[in-house]
Amino acid sequence: MQNAKDTFYEILRSRITAANPERTIVLRGVTRPGVLVEENELVTTVTIPDCFRLRWINASVDSANAVPIATLTCEVLYETAGTAANAGMDRGRQLTEMDAELIGALNSTPQTAGKQSFAALASGGSATAMTTNIWWSDVVLESLAVEADRIARTAKVTVMSCEEAGEL
DSSP states (O other): OHHHHHHHHHHHHHHHHHHOTTOEEEETTEEEESEEEGGGSOOOSOOOTTOEEEEEEEEEEETTSSSOEEEEEEEEEEEEOOOGGGTTTTHHHHHHHHHHHHHHHHHSSOOEEEEEEOGGGGGTOOOEEEEEEEEEOOOEEOOOEEETTEEEEEEEEEEEEEOOTTOO
């Protein structure tokens, strides 16, 4: 399942970056695209505004098929306080822009990608193409939430993948 999660993250990050190259964050002194996977970051109680945070909440494997199919639910959490230039009074517009970026990245075709293994990156290697694909559902936006001076949204998407030998 890790390869499916990593591949989905890479696809989403590259599509968000293509749609809005200015959606960046500074994390531990490094400027990077404004998409992160919570389980891959240091634990913190501070949420990062104007950033898409991926959280994997459910996972199952159906082994009844010739090739097991993994199904994962990804929550995408994001929030904004608006811009300082507008004293935060453009929070709604900023959140609508983020909604559009996420919908454009996930609901556009193709909603599939070749699965890759990113295990070699830790030792300076590169991603390796695998033999199966991942695919995902349309994103579902949940209700708007107000959190102090910020407005936030959670979106959900189901990611599926054929599990290859050695992945289970």
